[in-house]
Amino acid sequence: MGLLSWMRSKKLLVVGAALMVGVSLLSGCGKGDKKTANTDTLYIGMANAPEFFNPILHPGIAGKFAVRFMYDTLLGQPEPNKFVPKLADSFETKDNQNFTVKLNPKAKWTDGKPITADDVAFTLNLIANPKVENSKRSYIKMLEGVDANGKLAEGVKTISGVVVKDAHTITFKTKTPIDPNYVKGFLGFEIYIVPKHVWEKIDPANVTSSEAATKPSVTSGPFKFVTYKTNDHVEYAANDDYYLGKPKLKKIFIRIMNGTNLVTELKSGGIQMVAGGGIGIVPVKDLAMLQQDKNLYVKAAPAFIGQYLDVNNSNPEFNVKFRQAVTTAINRQQIVDQLYKGAARLVPTIYVPASSVYDKTVTPLPYDTEKAKKLLAESGFDTSKEIVLNVPLGNVLREQSADLIQQDLKAIGLNVKQEKVDFPTLLAKARKGDYQMILIGYGLLVDPDYSNYFVPGGSNNYAHTNDPKVTDMMLKAATMTNPDERKAAYSEIQKYMKEQQFITSLYSPDFIIAQSKNLKGGIKEFWDGSLVDLHEWSLESK
Amino acid sequence: MGVYVLRRLVISIPVLFLISVGAFILVHLTPGDPADMYITPDMTQADIELTRISLGLDKSWVIQYFEWIKNFFSGNLGFSFTNRQPVGEIIMQRLNPTLILMGVSLVVAYLSAIPLGIISALKKNSVLDRFIIGWTFFNVSFPPFFLGLALIYVLAVQLGLFPTGGMVRLGQENDIASRIMHLTLPVIVMASQFSANMIRYVRASVLDVLEQNYIRTAVSKGLTEWQILFSHVFRNSLIPIVTVIGTDLPKIIGGAVITEQIFQWPGIGSLTVAAINSRDYPILMTIVILSAIAVLCANLLVDVLYAVIDPRIRYEK
Numbered sequence: 067m068g069l070l071s072w073m074r075s076k077k078l079l080v081v082g083a084a085l086m087v088g089v090s091l092l093s094g095c096g097k098g099d100k101k102t103a104n105t106d107t108l109y110i111g112m113a114n115a116p117e118f119f120n121p122i123l124h125p126g127i128a129g130k131f132a133v134r135f136m137y138d139t140l141l142g143q144p145e146p147n148k149f150v151p152k153l154a155d156s157f158e159t160k161d162n163q164n165f166t167v168k169l170n171p172k173a174k175w176t177d178g179k180p181i182t183a184d185d186v187a188f189t190l191n192l193i194a195n196p197k198v199e200n201s202k203r204s205y206i207k208m209l210e211g212v213d214a215n216g217k218l219a220e221g222v223k224t225i226s227g228v229v230v231k232d233a234h235t236i237t238f239k240t241k242t243p244i245d246p247n248y249v250k251g252f253l254g255f256e257i258y259i260v261p262k263h264v265w266e267k268i269d270p271a272n273v274t275s276s277e278a279a280t281k282p283s284v285t286s287g288p289f290k291f292v293t294y295k296t297n298d299h300v301e302y303a304a305n306d307d308y309y310l311g312k313p314k315l316k317k318i319f320i321r322i323m324n325g326t327n328l329v330t331e332l333k334s335g336g337i338q339m340v341a342g343g344g345i346g347i348v349p350v351k352d353l354a355m356l357q358q359d360k361n362l363y364v365k366a367a368p369a370f371i372g373q374y375l376d377v378n379n380s381n382p383e384f385n386v387k388f389r390q391a392v393t394t395a396i397n398r399q400q401i402v403d404q405l406y407k408g409a410a411r412l413v414p415t416i417y418v419p420a421s422s423v424y425d426k427t428v429t430p431l432p433y434d435t436e437k438a439k440k441l442l443a444e445s446g447f448d449t450s451k452e453i454v455l456n457v458p459l460g461n462v463l464r465e466q467s468a469d470l471i472q473q474d475l476k477a478i479g480l481n482v483k484q485e486k487v488d489f490p491t492l493l494a495k496a497r498k499g500d501y502q503m504i505l506i507g508y509g510l511l512v513d514p515d516y517s518n519y520f521v522p523g524g525s526n527n528y529a530h531t532n533d534p535k536v537t538d539m540m541l542k543a544a545t546m547t548n549p550d551e552r553k554a555a556y557s558e559i560q561k562y563m564k565e566q567q568f569i570t571s572l573y574s575p576d577f578i579i580a581q582s583k584n585l586k587g588g589i590k591e592f593w594d595g596s597l598v599d600l601h602e603w604s605l606e607s608k
Numbered sequence: 609m610g611v612y613v614l615r616r617l618v619i620s621i622p623v624l625f626l627i628s629v630g631a632f633i634l635v636h637l638t639p640g641d642p643a644d645m646y647i648t649p650d651m652t653q654a655d656i657e658l659t660r661i662s663l664g665l666d667k668s669w670v671i672q673y674f675e676w677i678k679n680f681f682s683g684n685l686g687f688s689f690t691n692r693q694p695v696g697e698i699i700m701q702r703l704n705p706t707l708i709l710m711g712v713s714l715v716v717a718y719l720s721a722i723p724l725g726i727i728s729a730l731k732k733n734s735v736l737d738r739f740i741i742g743w744t745f746f747n748v749s750f751p752p753f754f755l756g757l758a759l760i761y762v763l764a765v766q767l768g769l770f771p772t773g774g775m776v777r778l779g780q781e782n783d784i785a786s787r788i789m790h791l792t793l794p795v796i797v798m799a800s801q802f803s804a805n806m807i808r809y810v811r812a813s814v815l816d817v818l819e820q821n822y823i824r825t826a827v828s829k830g831l832t833e834w835q836i837l838f839s840h841v842f843r844n845s846l847i848p849i850v851t852v853i854g855t856d857l858p859k860i861i862g863g864a865v866i867t868e869q870i871f872q873w874p875g876i877g878s879l880t881v882a883a884i885n886s887r888d889y890p891i892l893m894t895i896v897i898l899s900a901i902a903v904l905c906a907n908l909l910v911d912v913l914y915a916v917i918d919p920r921i922r923y924e925k
Contacts, residue, residue, distance in 0.1 A: 107779055115882065117691045125646040199658045201648050215652045274662060275692045296691065296698045297882050298874035299778055319778040323872045326757075330765050330772040460885075490640025490887045497644060511649050518649055525651045 105605040106316035108585070111328045111337035114345045115297045116320075120279035121258035122193055122200040127509055128345045132320060133258060134597045135302050136285040140167060140186070141254035142598035144590060146422045146512060147247045149254060150598060152310075153181060153286065157254055162243040162547050165253075169234040173309040175261050177284045183236040187228050188262035190253075194218040194225050197270045204518075205252040208545070210239045243547045251513050255594075259286060288313045288601035297322055314604040325349045332580055333359060338605065339581030343593040344371050344509045348578040350409050350463065356580050366409050367591040368420040369577035370510040373464060375455075375471065375570040380499050380530040387445035389567035392503075393431045395438035395478045401467045402573050410575040415563040416508070416516055418574040420592075423514040423556035428564050430571070438478045449479045455503040456485050458492040464505055467572065471505075496528035504528070505572075512594055514556050515544040520568060531568040612923040613912065620904045624897065628680075631896040632673050635889050641665070642689040642887040663689055676893065686890035690882075695890045698879070699898070703861075705775050706875030709868070710860040712791060713798035721803035722849070725810025726837070732815065740807060747804035756797045756870040763793065773872035794871040798864055802856060809852045813845035820844070846917045854910030861902040 116132035117125055124130040140154035149157070153173050159165045173181040190209070193202045196217045203216030210227030212218055218225065227239035238253060261284045268276045277283070282291050288310070289302035300320040304313040321337060329352040331337040340346035348356065356364045377384045377392060402410045411419055414430040442449070453475075457468040468484055475482045482503070487495070495501045506528060510516065517540040518524035522532045539562065543555035581588045587603030590596045643660040660666050664675065679686055685695035728740040764772040770793050771777065777786045817823065818841065826836045861876060868877035876895060883891040914921045 109778065115691075123646075125648055196654075197658075199655070199662050201646070201651050201655065203652065203655065215654060217654070271662075275687055280691065280693055295701055295874055296688075296693065297879060298774075298872070301778065317779060321774065321778065321872070323773065324869065327773055327870075327872055330760055333765055334768065334772050336772055336774070488640070489885065490642075490644060491638075493644040493647070494640045497641075509649065516649070518651075523653060525647055525653055525656060526649050 105584075105607050108315050108318045108339070108603065108605060109331075109337040110318065110320045110339050110341055110346075111331055112320050112322055112341040112345050113325055113328065113347055115322045116294075116300065118274065118280050119282050119291060119294065120200075120274060121260050121282075122189075122198070122202050123274055123279070124201060126345075127343060128341075131341060131343070131345060131597075132300055134287065135289040135318065135600065136282060136287045136291050137258035137260070138173075138286045139255050139258055140169075141250055142595065143251065143255045143512075143592070144595045144598045145592050146420075147251065149250050152598075153186075153259055154254065157250055159246055159249075162246055163240050165238040165240075165246075165249055166231075167236050167238065169236070170309060171234050173286065174307065175284050175286055176290055176305055176307070177261075178307075179261070179263060179284075180233070181259065181261075181286055182233045183230040184233075185259050185262045186236050187224070187230050188266065189257060189260045190228050191218070191224050192260065192265065192270070192273075193257070195270050196220070199274045202257060205256045208240045208244055208249065208252070210241050242545060244545060245547050245549050245552055247549060248513065248552075261286075289318055308601055311601055313601040326352070328580075329356060332356065332362060332582075335582075338585050339588050340578070342367075342577050342579050342589040342596070343369065344577065346577075346589075347575075348580055350405070350407050353407065353409060353578065356578075361583055363579070363581055363583050363588075365579045365591075366576035367579055367593070368411065368418060369575065369593065370418060370420050370512060371507060371577070372413060372416060372418050372510060372574045373467070373505070373507045373572045374416070375572055376496070376504050376506055376529040377570070378499060378502055378530055379532065379568055381502065383447055384502075385445055386566055387441050388447050389570070390431065391438045391441035391445060391447075391478060392475065392480075393567050393570040394434050394441060395480075396471050396474045396570065396572070397433045398430065398572050399433065401470055405463045405466055405470075406573065406575060409578070410573040413571045413574045415560045415571055416510070416519060416569065417514065417556070417560055418510060420574075421510070421512075421514055423553050423560075425557040425560045428557070428560045431564065431567070435474075435477055442478055442480070449481065452481045452483055453502050454485050455482050455505070456487055456492055456495060456501050457505050458489045459486055460489055461507065463575075464507070468505055471572075499530045514552075515540070517541060517544055529569045533566065533568065536562060536566065536568070609912070609915065609923065613908065616908050616911075620908075623904065624900055627900045628677065628893070628897060629673070631893055632669075632676070635887075635892050635896075636669055636672075638887065640887045642889060645690065645886050676890070680897075685894050688883075688891050689888045690886045690891075695894050698891065699876070699894055702874060702876050702879045705873055706868070706877065707860060709791065709794055709798065709873055709875060710864065713795045714802055714856060714860070716795055717799040717802035717806060718853075720799070721806035722810055724803075725807040726814050726842070728807065728811045729814035729818065730837075741811075744804040744807045747800045748808075750800075752797050752801055752864070753866045753870055755800065756793070756867055759793045759796060760870070773870070775874055794864075794867050794873055797867050797871075806849070806852055809848050810845065813848040814841055817841050817844045843917065847914060850910055850913045850917065854906050857906035857909070858899060858902040861899050 112128060114126055114128035116129040118129060119133055121133050121137045124133060138152045140152060141149040141157055142152045143149055153169055154167045155170050156168045157165065169181065169183060175181060190206055192198055193200055193206055194212045194217055206212060207214060207216035209225055211225040229237045231237060240249065264278055264284045268278060273279055288305055288308045290305050292301040292303050294300045299322060302318040304316050306312050323331065325347055326349060328340050328346060328348055340348060356362055377389050398412050402408065402412060412430045414428045417424050455468065455472065457465055472482050472484055492504060496504055496506060518526045520527060520531045520540055521537045539559050543552060543559060546552040546555055577593060579589045584606045586606060587599060642663060643656055643665055646659045647656060664672060688695055688698055724740050728737045731737045760772050764770045771790050775790050780786055823840055826840050865877035865881055868875045880895050915923060
């Protein structure tokens with residue numbers, strides 16, 4: 067009797083056995099995975115991969131976030147312009163030009179060596195060294211002794227405005243008197259201090275590829291680097307000797323995954339929180355589902371992110387009237403309501419509601435097709451010409467918004483054609499000014515100095531704006547001493563920007579805080595300050 | 609035979625060289641500059657220029673290519689542009705998960721597809737045959753991303769039987785049960801694709817053989833069903849099956865881009881997508897060369913297997 071005929075005769079038996087094996091496999095292993103949840107280990111989901119673990123160069127927000135687990139700054143910032151001690155016990159000034167910083171004498175590196183004023187001075191000199199690849203120079207450009215870009219002159223080794231007084235005291239002198247919050251926000255909150263005794267051995271030209279920058283072993287923060295599996299996960303272990311107190315969690319994993327997976331992993335318990343900000347974006351369509359989950363805490367918060375339509379300012383045909391016509395023609399409220407289901411805000415300029423200088427009295431240009439038509443006629447633009455709108459791939463909602471925008475612009479007589487390109491291509495076009503219109507998102511700084519976006523030669527001036535008045539206003543406001551005066555100056559800037567429409571501000575999407583309710587700690591509404599109390603985060607058993 | 613294999617290997621060298629030149633040109637022709645990925649709101653133009661120099665992008669293409677090939681032959685695959693880790697290290701980290709996923713998927717696929725294909729052919733036009741063929745149609749036309757998402761939604765999110773993604777619960781790398789659970793869903797997705805294709809080839813090939821005169825002779829000689837199946841039918845149906853295996857094998861390296869993305873499988877497929885999106889030239893070049901080597905090796909293996917299976921096939925020296 068052949069196998070086939072045997073199986074035929076015992077059909078029921080075979081099917082039954084197969085089913086039993088299947089069911090026992092499923093149930094047995096399912097349990098195995100559930101019991102692994104413990105309260106020592108936190109799993110965080112993040113949408114972008116950190117590039118390096120380099121405290122002085124992090125091109126993306128993800129890298130900056132990943133570094134803050136391991137490196138401390140002089141100050142923490144739980145809320146905008148509210149500073150708390152980290153490595154620095156005090157950060158004071160009497161004249162807004164000379165700052166005295168006293169370090170916490172208990173602070174030490176993970177190898178047991180104390181963190182001293184020499185480490186701070188070394189870090190600042192390293193950043194100012196023109197040979198060192200880093201993204202921190204704009205944070206030190208206010209110091210006396212560096213040029214307008216934050217660089218030391220050739221052959222000069224140290225910044226004259228930085229003086230070590232004793233092992234735990236250091237003074238900073240700025241070029242001119244300046245708003246203390248500006249100095250605290252930049253020198254205090256953005257500069258991670260590096261260990262001199264490790265970093266001084268590295269050739270300045272090769273810092274980025276060094277072990278210290280890719281696999282740090284000597285750090286100052288509440289957690290230590292364990293391993294990074296490229297684009298998959300980062301593993302940290304608690305720094306039990308942390309000077310502000312032993313961390314309550316023992317291990318943290320940051321898992322890198324896309325937005326949809328963030329949602330499924332949150333719901334299945336594979337992660338206990340999303341990184342939020344610009345690097346843990348939960349798809350808007352899944353928001354309602356998360357909100358219904360009683361194990362999760364979900365909240366939308368204003369973010370330092372904006373989506374814009376840039377019209378190439380270097381093209382003389384795209385004059386003020388034309389730019390005003392474009393903004394007025396686009397129904398931005400419809401994009402916010404229909405695509406973002408309300409989880410975004412209309413903004414009149416590049417400044418977003420999360421910013422401390424955001425002026426509520428400056429309202430967005432109203433949507434008005436008739437007025438837009440009139441403005442377009444006044445601009446003298448030849449509407450028979452085709453305009454190409456370059457749309458970057460990757461952000462589905464932005465791609466969908468392009469269709470709405472195209473329709474709105476057609477309604478006032480503009481012949482707009484969409485061309486979709488991947489993000490690096492878009493960036494190359496934007497940098498060269500080789501485009502007419504683009505959609506682009508900006509991740510914005512907390513400090514309102516956005517001169518890089520509007521000043522000729524600025525690294526993010528993708529709209530190729532060259533307007534002497536705004537240049538002058540921005541450069542002046544950046545260095546103002548008095549906080550109130552500075553805020554007033556930025557109000558004026560916002561009014562001028564609303565009138566000029568160098569870029570069309572479409573909306574500022576909220577970021578979503580989503581985390582398990584048994585996590586004490588987690589992402590804060592002021593996202594940048596989220597990790598300030600990381601050592602106190604804990605997971606309670608359900 | 610040995611000479612034949614050797615000659616094929618020698619011919620592969622210029623082929624690989626041409627592939628590397630082609631890949632290099634294509635990768636560099638793609639619009640976008642890897643240094644642009646470094647721009648932050650707080651960077652100056654000079655900072656970006658420093659990055660270009662540090663990545664070697666300030667040199668001409670020809671010099672960049674020769675430096676790359678010189679390093680390649682000395683075993684140095686360079687540094688990733690995005691994270692400055694050695695490319696060799698990153699690829700090795702990624703290769704293992706992909707080999708596991710694809711290897712297991714292929715084995716599962718073939719172990720199920722070959723018997724099913726034979727049964728389907730033996731029972732031609734029966735209800736069972738129609739069911740199997742219907743099943744293959746379903747799998748071939750069902751997009752893997754959808755099957756993957758459906759499995760995640762039902763079995764992982766709703767029923768909680770399987771993890772939603774990843775290769776292992778982090779922190780418990782030695783837990784074999786957890787590894788198997790993580791492997792199950794992506795293997796189902798991959799294997800259903802591979803097996804559907806294979807079943808159809810096996811069925812057609814077996815049907816073809818069943819109509820040959822020597823089968824009729826074997827039946828009339830009074831051989832048992834089993835003897836006919838193994839000594840005559842299966843062996844003679846192998847040629848098309850080996851061809852299919854030959855086209856499947858290189859995919860082991862290339863990985864399953866979509867499935868890896870959906871299941872957050874840390875393999876080569878998802879690395880490739882990330883490298884393209886960030887214009888990470890050194891990673892892309894290495895993946896292209898690896899895939900090319902895999903294709904060349906698989907082709908050679910298939911040709912050798914032909915001769916082993918069918919003694920009538922001989923290669924001239």
